[in-house]
Amino acid sequence: MTSLRWSLGVLALVAATAAPAFAQEANPAGKVKVASGAAFIVRNGTAIPAQPGQTVLENDGLRTGPDGTLGVTLKDDTRVSLGPSSEVRVERFVYAPGGGNLEMALKFVRGVAAYVAGRIAKLAPDAVRLETPAAIVGVRGTSLVIRVQ
Amino acid sequence: MSVRRALVATTSALACAMVAGCGPKPIEQPKPPPSARVLIVLLPDADSGRVGRVHVSNAAGLADLSSARASTEVSVNGAPSPVSTMSEAEVESVFGAALAALPAIPRRFTLNFQFQSEELTQGSRAVVPEILKAVKEYTSPEVVVIGHTDTVGAAAANVELGLKRAGAVRAILVEAGLDPSTIEVRSHGEGDPLIQTPDGTREPRNRRVEIAVR
Numbered sequence: 001m002t003s004l005r006w007s008l009g010v011l012a013l014v015a016a017t018a019a020p021a022f023a024q025e026a027n028p029a030g031k032v033k034v035a036s037g038a039a040f041i042v043r044n045g046t047a048i049p050a051q052p053g054q055t056v057l058e059n060d061g062l063r064t065g066p067d068g069t070l071g072v073t074l075k076d077d078t079r080v081s082l083g084p085s086s087e088v089r090v091e092r093f094v095y096a097p098g099g100g101n102l103e104m105a106l107k108f109v110r111g112v113a114a115y116v117a118g119r120i121a122k123l124a125p126d127a128v129r130l131e132t133p134a135a136i137v138g139v140r141g142t143s144l145v146i147r148v149q
Numbered sequence: 150m151s152v153r154r155a156l157v158a159t160t161s162a163l164a165c166a167m168v169a170g171c172g173p174k175p176i177e178q179p180k181p182p183p184s185a186r187v188l189i190v191l192l193p194d195a196d197s198g199r200v201g202r203v204h205v206s207n208a209a210g211l212a213d214l215s216s217a218r219a220s221t222e223v224s225v226n227g228a229p230s231p232v233s234t235m236s237e238a239e240v241e242s243v244f245g246a247a248l249a250a251l252p253a254i255p256r257r258f259t260l261n262f263q264f265q266s267e268e269l270t271q272g273s274r275a276v277v278p279e280i281l282k283a284v285k286e287y288t289s290p291e292v293v294v295i296g297h298t299d300t301v302g303a304a305a306a307n308v309e310l311g312l313k314r315a316g317a318v319r320a321i322l323v324e325a326g327l328d329p330s331t332i333e334v335r336s337h338g339e340g341d342p343l344i345q346t347p348d349g350t351r352e353p354r355n356r357r358v359e360i361a362v363r
Contacts, residue, residue: 033252033288033363053289069250073363075293077255083246097341098308108187114247116194117201118255123341133185135207135223142201144214145244147188 027058029093030074034081038065042087058093062086064111078104078118086111091131097123105129108146116143190220190235190244196254205229255363256283259343260318262356269321277325283362284327291363292327294318296336299355300348304339311336318358 032041032054040047041054042061048054056062056072064070064082071081076095082088092105102124106115108131121128121141130137132148191203191214203214205221210228212221218240223229241248258280260273269277284290296311296318315334323329342355 034250069246071250071252073252077363079252081247081250098336098338100340112244112247114251132187134187134225135205135229137189138204140202142203143192143194144203145190145192147243149186
């Protein structure tokens with residue numbers, strides 16, 4: 001009985017110390033600004049309906065259904081938007097110019113999307129990686145559109 | 150030699166047993182087809198009309214896009230196609246829905262301070278009402294107040310100094326009527342200068358606070 005209570009206590013302690021570490025990993029990358037039709041944020045394998053004002057985290061996927069569109073502004077002013085039946089993943093987002101840490105990787109998985117460069121592309125163009133299933137896209141401060149089919 | 154080979158085989162078999170990749174795994178849908186074809190089109194910047202550059206590469210080759218609506222198509226097993234220019238109508242028909250969903254262009258304002266003071270210059274005071282007006286044009290607006298310094302002093306101390314300046318601007322904006330819950334205060338210290346200088350350089354134009362509205 002005592003030992004059961006003790007081990008439960010240890011378990012609770014482990015959970016309490018593990019939780020902040022996990023929360024620290026959820027690094028905010030930006031916010032949803034535009035969402036219409038079926039538009040989702042995919043987080044840890046779960047699709048959450050997207051709404052303006054919602055926070056987008058590093059490692060989140062942006063996904064739309066056949067009638068959906070979605071527009072996101074990241075913390076460095078990068079803008080990304082999706083047409084219908086599309087998916088883009090925010091694989092990496094680090095924006096801390098004070099410490100010289102800048103990194104962004106977006107993966108264009110399918111469908112149509114627009115990308116408009118932000119501050120990371122201006123401060124450190126080589127820190128921006130746009131991935132597609134067939135090629136890597138490097139940018140020099142610009143706007144572009146991508147279709148993956 | 151053969152011993153080492155056997156060892157390698159054993160190790161990789163072990164690794165295979167341990168890593169989920171070799172066994173059945175949950176299907177993560179949707180995946181792009183293995184024959185994925187990718188179309189990339191460079192567009193002029195909506196605000197300035199400026200055209201940047203895009204470099205498309207894979208194991209088989211590369212393509213450089215450097216003019217308005219320059220495009221290339223690339224598939225998994227081949228080099229990017231020669232560059233061709235898409236018409237505005239084609240861009241609109243393929244990408245119109247995505248382009249229409251782009252959020253409003255973020256705006257940046259810069260405030261300068263009187264020398265060795267937390268008082269804004271007269272010119273910067275006039276910018277404050279402009280900022281409040283701009284915020285009303287955004288859905289779910291965010292106002293990010295970013296403090297910057299010149300390169301005099303240690304980088305870490307400059308992050309602190311930038312934070313202090315940004316805090317002063319936050320107070321001014323709240324006083325002027327901005328909703329405090331929309332404001333985020335940050336400091337880029339000396340890491341994001343307006344004017345590039347060597348370390349240890351006094352530069353008044355770098356001692357500033359930027360306000361990003363998006």
